Amino acid sequence: MPQIDMPLEQLKQYQGINPRPDDFDAYWERAIAEMRAVDPQVELVPSPFQTPTAECFDLYFTGVRGARIHAKYVRPRNATEPHPVVVLFHGYTGNAGDWADKLAYASLGFSVLAMDCRGQGGSSEDTGGVKGNTHDGHIIRGLDDHEDNLLFRHIFLDTAQLAGIAIGLPEVDPERVYAAGASQGGALTIACAALEPRVKRLAPVYPFLTDYKRTWEMDLAKDAYQELRTFFRHFDPLHEREDDIFTKLGYIDLQHLANRIRGDVLMFVGLMDTICPPSTQFAAYNKITAPKQLVVYPDFGHEHLPGATDRTIRFFLGDN
Template sequence: MPLVDMPIEKLMTYEGRNPRPDDFDAYWERAIAEMKAVDPQIELLPSEFQVPYADCFDLYFTGVGGARVYAKYIRPKHAATPHPAVVQFHGYSGNSGDWMGKLAYAALGFSVFSMDCRGQGGLSEDAGGVKGTTLRGHIIRGLDDHPDQLLFRQIFLDTAQLAGIAMSMPEVDPERVGAMGGSQGGALTIACAALEPRIKRLAPVYPFLSDYQRVWEMDLAKDAYAELKDYFRRHDPQHKREAETFLKLGYIDIQHLAERIQGEVLMAVGLSDTVCPPSTQFAAYNKIKSKKNVEIYPDFGHEGLPGFDDAALQFLLQL
């Protein structure tokens, strides 16, 4: 097969390049405490879109920093109570998408929660207020400020907060909640299950936001990761702060969160992926300590993976 990264034997043991800050655990424990102290001020509004077998809501909640975060919420009408739920996350710069794509899970008796990421293509707010550049990317947003100001810290916390909100719904069984998403959504699936360890099953697809230094060293800081190269070119053209930069990015590197996951994992990777290189994905996968399995697509890149949506559905049906 074409080789865009390491051979599969090395991928299965690769442990990542991006450094992990010494205070990483304390950083995230402090972040979780901040999230739990927020009054979410949950608002449920019936959506204009409705179907006969489920109630569809526009859900808003307040996240860390005061931003209002939006999610679509579909509640099946005739499912047993309590019943399972799934939280869904979208790709970089996108949004939660059409209601139609969530109805299969609702028809099968799941409540479905699908979040818009702050400041991207949907309705969730970016509260702003960071020092330094905010040009062309959310990875670098807050990079010139205190680590607590990194935007993906806030987005990761939003995922966990939404999962907690889902688990608090009287119709949802908190012991039967799953998470899923692809690319950025795959990264957020991993972050969600790491920060909300009650997530029982998760199905991430070619996760983004992993092993930033490896991406840069492979000269793949383009496409979804282009902001990394742009940041260095504009703000550190001689890479005098390279070590400091990658260390700070380590706070929002999902490979370092992955070991916190307690739920069962079904992950999909395309070995021809030049957007999220396979080694960066395996850096996260190899750190997962819970029960896990990876479905490998040798000839596929950052694209639809035939059969995996069906496999993920069958996997989540076991909740």
């Protein structure tokens, strides 16, 4: 079998190499407390886009540090009883996508919430000194500041806060709250379920944002991880702070949050992925202690995985 990483049997045992900060658990408990102290001030604004079978809304809420976060909300029209909801997360620098993307779930009786990450390609607010799009560089945002100011800390909290809002909607069955996404969306799916353990099922696809040091050691700090290389080149060209930098990145490393997940997991990985190396993804998967399944695509990289969306829908329907 061709490979760009470890053999599959080694991947199944791999535990990651990026350091876990000593105060990791206290860090996230402090962060969750900050999130819970925020009045979300949820606002629903009907969208001009409507269909005969689904109602569409722009949903806004206030996240940590005062940012107004936007999500697209689609719910089945005239639903007569509490029903499931899927919280969707997009890839790096992207946005919540078109309304039409959510209609398949609505046709099955699911509501859908699709979040715009603060400062990326959608309508959410980044309060780190500017409003609007900061596009990328989010892994290293705050890396030379206090660890509580890491931007992905705030984005991870946004995912959990949105799931909590979903659970509180009167039309939603709180026992059927699910999460899904690919790449950055896969990472945020894991973060969401780790920080909001009431998420019952989650389907991350080749998750980003895990085991940063492994990516750097594989010389794959390019493409989505290019900013790691950029940071060292500009701010630590002799790597004199290397250990401290990777330790601080450990606060926003999904492998260290994975054991907090309580919901059932269906994860997808392509073994030829040079964007998010397979070993980094296995570092997170191998730490999940909840019920889990892994679907391996030997010949695929960071691309469309045939059948993955269909299998995810069946998983959320309870078919596998």
